[in-house]
Amino acid sequence: MSTTPSADETVSDDDLDSALITARRQLERAATHVDVDPGVVERLKHPTRVQQVSVPLEREDGNVEVFTGYRAQHDDVRGPYKGGLRYHPEVSAEECTGLSMWMTWKCAVMDLPFGGGKGGIAVDPKSLTDDETERLTRRFAEELRDAVGPTKDVPAPDMGTDAQTMAWFMDAYSMQQGETIPGVVTGKPPVIGGSYGREEAPGRSTAIAAREAIQYYDREISDTTVAVQGFGSVGANAARLLEDWGATVVAVSDVNGAIYDPEGIDVDAIPSHDEEPEAVTSFAKELDDGDSVRRLSNAELLELDVDVLIPAAVGNVITADNADAISADIVVEGANGPTTFAADTILEERDVPVIPDILANAGGVTVSYFEWLQDINRRQWTLERVNEELEEHMLDAWDDVRAEVDAEGLTWRDAAYVVALSRIAEAKETRGLWP
Secondary structure (H helix, E strand, C coil), X not given: CCCCCCHHHHCCCCCCCCHHHHHHHHHHHHHCCCCCCHHHHHHHCCCCEEEEEEEEEECCCCCEEXXXXXXXXXXXXXXXXXXXXXXXXXXXXXXXXXXXHHHHHHHHHCCCCCEEEEEEEECCHHHCCHHHHHHHHHHHHHHCCCCCECCCEEEEECCCCCHHHHHXXXXXXXXXXXXXXXXXXXXXXXXXXXXXXXXXHHXXXXXXXXXXXXXXXCCCHHHCEEEEECCCHHHHHHHHHHHHCCCEEEEEEECCEEEECCCCCCHHHCCCCCCCCCHHHHHHHHCCCCCCCEEECHHXXXXXXXXXXXXXXXXXXXXXXXXXXXXXXXXXXXXXXXXXXXXXXXXXXCCCCEECHXXXXXXXXXXXXXXXXXXXXXXXXXXXXXXXXXXXXXXXXXXXXXXXXXXXCCCHHHHHHHHHHHHHHHHHHHHCCCC
C-alpha cells in the first residue's frame, strides 16, 4: 500500500529537505512496496558510524586554522563503503549521513559490491591556495587513515574536490602505509591508477538514462528538446552526448543564468564549468541577439516547455513552490537530490515521470568501481572498454528498474528504491545480525 502523502500534506518545503530527511522519507516509502523485515528498514535509517575529525592547517601567513572534517559510513553489507569527499562551507555530519545513504542505494541499484559513504571538510575551497589545499588534504588523509582503505572505505572526488585532490590523498595514505596503494581512492588521474572516462561518467550515465526514457515513452530522440540546468561535468557531458545522438539542446545555464534558443544551441562550442568557469555567460555575450535567443534565470530554465529537463547543478531546485510550473514531459536528475520530497509528490500527481539520481547519475560510482578493479589488478582499461562496460551496466540497471515500473505501476524513484532495498535486505538476511 502506498504511503504517498496528499498534495495538501506535501506542499511545504519548510525543512528544505536535508539529504538525511529526504533519504529517510524515500526509504520509508520504498519499504511499503517490498516485503522487507522492518528491522532491516530501521537499521538502514542510521549510519554504521560518523567520524568527526579536526584538521589543522598552517595558512600562508603562518597562522594555524582548524577545520572540521567528517566521514559518514552508512552500510557495508554488500562491500566497502564508497562515496565522495567534498570541500564546502556547509559540510556537516547530517549532510554526509544523508548523502552516504543515497550512495548505499545507488550502489545497490547498479548492483555494485559497495555500500555508501560520504565525507568532507567544512571549508570554502576558493579561500585556499593550491598549497593550502594540498596540505589540508594530506592532513585529512592522515586523520582518516584508520577508517579508509581499498577493502574498508574508498573515497572519491565530489563538490570542491577533483582528481588532484585524490592524488594527494592517495599519496599521503600510501606514505603512511609504507607502500603505494592506488585503490584507497578513485577519481585519480590515470597516470597514477585512475580510470579513463571517470570524470565524464556521471554525465554519460545521465545521457543514457535520458535516452532510454525518451525511447520508453515512445518518442524519437531526433524530435526531442532538452534543457540542462548546470554546465559542469555532469550537465555539459550529458548535453553533448544527447546532441550527438540527435536531440536538440535548447537551454543551458551556469551560476549566473541561462541561455535559451528554441532552434537549438551548439553545446560543443561552450566549455564546461571545469574547462572554463561561467563559460555559458561568456558564450551568451558573444551571440548576436536575435528573435530566438533569450537570456533566462536558472529558475526560468526549469519551467521551460521542453521534452526533457535535466537539473544537473545543485540539490533542492525543484520544490513545492515551482513543481506545478514544471512544463517538461520528463525530468532526469543529473544532480544529487534536485527534487524535494514534496515536489516529487506533486510531479507524480501530474504524471510527470522523474528518472531518479540514484539511477541517472550513477555512472560516477560505476566507473569508480571499474577503477577500483583496475587498481586491484594493476591493469588499466582503455576508454573504449570503460564506456562499453558503463553502457552495459546502465542498461542492466535500467531494465531492472523498468521491470518494477511495469509490473507494479511504481514511479521510477520508487522502483529504483525497491530494486536497491531488495538487494540490501537479501544481503543482510543472508549474513545475519551478529552477535
